[in-house]
Amino acid sequence: MDRITVRPSGPLSGRVAISGAKNSVLKLMAATTLAEGRFRLDNVPDIADVTWMAALLETMGMSVERAGQTLTVDHPPDITAEAPYELVEKMRAGIVVLGPLLARFGRARVALPGGDDFGPRPIDMHLRGLEALGARFESSHGYVTGHSDGLIGARVVLEFPSVGATENLLMAGVLAKGTTIVDNAAREPEISDLAAFLNRMGAHVLGAGSSTITIEGVEQLAPVEHVVVPDRIEAATFLAALGVTGGEITLVGARPDHMDVLCEKLGGMGMRISPDPDGLWAMARDRAHSVDVTTLPYPGLATDYLPLLVAMLAVADGVGIVTENLFAGRFRYVDELTRMGADIRTESHHAVIRGVARLSGAPVRAHDIRAGAALVVAGLGADGETVISDAHHIERGYEDLVGKLTGLGADVVAD
Numbered sequence: 346m347d348r349i350t351v352r353p354s355g356p357l358s359g360r361v362a363i364s365g366a367k368n369s370v371l372k373l374m375a376a377t378t379l380a381e382g383r384f385r386l387d388n389v390p391d392i393a394d395v396t397w398m399a400a401l402l403e404t405m406g407m408s409v410e411r412a413g414q415t416l417t418v419d420h421p422p423d424i425t426a427e428a429p430y431e432l433v434e435k436m437r438a439g440i441v442v443l444g445p446l447l448a449r450f451g452r453a454r455v456a457l458p459g460g461d462d463f464g465p466r467p468i469d470m471h472l473r474g475l476e477a478l479g480a481r482f483e484s485s486h487g488y489v490t491g492h493s494d495g496l497i498g499a500r501v502v503l504e505f506p507s508v509g510a511t512e513n514l515l516m517a518g519v520l521a522k523g524t525t526i527v528d529n530a531a532r533e534p535e536i537s538d539l540a541a542f543l544n545r546m547g548a549h550v551l552g553a554g555s556s557t558i559t560i561e562g563v564e565q566l567a568p569v570e571h572v573v574v575p576d577r578i579e580a581a582t583f584l585a586a587l588g589v590t591g592g593e594i595t596l597v598g599a600r601p602d603h604m605d606v607l608c609e610k611l612g613g614m615g616m617r618i619s620p621d622p623d624g625l626w627a628m629a630r631d632r633a634h635s636v637d638v639t640t641l642p643y644p645g646l647a648t649d650y651l652p653l654l655v656a657m658l659a660v661a662d663g664v665g666i667v668t669e670n671l672f673a674g675r676f677r678y679v680d681e682l683t684r685m686g687a688d689i690r691t692e693s694h695h696a697v698i699r700g701v702a703r704l705s706g707a708p709v710r711a712h713d714i715r716a717g718a719a720l721v722v723a724g725l726g727a728d729g730e731t732v733i734s735d736a737h738h739i740e741r742g743y744e745d746l747v748g749k750l751t752g753l754g755a756d757v758v759a760d
């Protein structure tokens with residue numbers, strides 16, 4: 346799939362199943378490097394990043410098989426503690442194998458992730474945290490190589506609640522000697538999912554979901570079965586689509602408790618949302634009202650929601666000011682929305698969006714996963730045809746976005 350064509354769509358209606366979270370499953374797959382044996386993951390989304398992470402585990406000597414939503418990972422006695430550039434470059438989450446490989450094997454060689462359309466993606470906090478546990482690093486030829494003679498638990502205070510750094514420290518701390526404390530830890534639901542997975546493997550992790558995580562190291566872990574948490578960003582994508590088209594939908598399997606601040610914000614824009622026995626129910630009747638939006642680490646509004654909310658604000662009633670606090674360079678999609686007639690001005694990490702009554706369909710380009718999804722959302726509320734190129738970015742993080750939207754009555758076609 347390299348192009349998606351979107352035509353204006355009437356009110357959405359019906360039920361849509363929310364897949365497992367990309368940002369959780371990739372880390373759970375990395376955690377399978379921590380113990381020998383057979384793991385089983387359920388509710389695994391069929392997305393390109395999972396395929397790349399499976400390829401990464403396979404280059405290390407593991408084998409990965411998919412049957413429907415189930416992934417089986419076989420970890421043999423010997424694996425190679427190395428993550429090559431070709432795979433880390435495609436899927437930057439590959440850096441989270443660094444902590445578990447170091448903890449398990451005392452050495453790891455992982456390609457340095459490059460920048461992307463959000464701007465630079467540094468890993469200094471990952472490295473400083475692991476150094477506090479006794480690891481030593483050197484960088485050369487685009488790779489970071491780590492060594493340790495056995496990690497030793499320590500207290501690490503993160504400068505910022507980085508999701509990736511928290512995950513690397515969690516997966517290193519579980520096999521370190523003694524107690525590791527991560528302060529100013531990231532609190533995302535995907536961190537809690539990883540901690541639950543590790544605890545099921547026999548780890549002792551306390552406090553995941555809060556700012557202080559305490560890990561008592563153990564000698565050995567064992568393989569387990571686990572069901573991946575639902576993808577709150579995918580759920581937000583359908584809510585943004587509803588905000589543009591109006592209608593009434595149920596997000597089957599969504600976790601409203603993972604999306605409190607988003608639901609509050611969408612409520613302020615005029616959407617009715619409530620928990621449902623099956624997940625989350627939402628209804629939008631009138632044109633959305635503009636609101637201001639600021640991204641923050643969880644439980645604040647996720648940066649990954651922002652392009653979707655900006656697509657909604659582009660056709661909302663009034664003026665909204667949005668502030669992106671996590672990735673300063675994350676506004677490239679705004680140029681594409683402007684080509685569709687949106688009235689948006691950006692200044693540093695702020696954007697001022699004056700809602701217009703209607704966008705106008707145009708050829709546009711998806712620069713990353715959420716930017717691509719935001720253009721699909723915008724196309725639903727635009728006159729004429731919106732043709733999104735480089736749509737393969739969307740497949741990195743969405744299982745069958747086109748099919749799911751079509752099931753809700755949208756006019757969306759992939760080719």
Ligand code: UD1
Pocket residue numbers: 367368369371438465466467468469470471472505506507508509510531647648649671672673
């Ligand atoms: C994860 C998510 C991504 C989401 C982001 C923030 C995955 C696969 N990706 O990315 O979708 O947008 O969380 O919620 O889970 N930083 C440093 N040094 C570091 C690490 C991070 O300066 O060593 C900075 C980053 O540049 C960024 C901020 O910290 O400005 C947050 O990044 P982080 O939370 O680490 O994001 P990721 O884990 O890469």
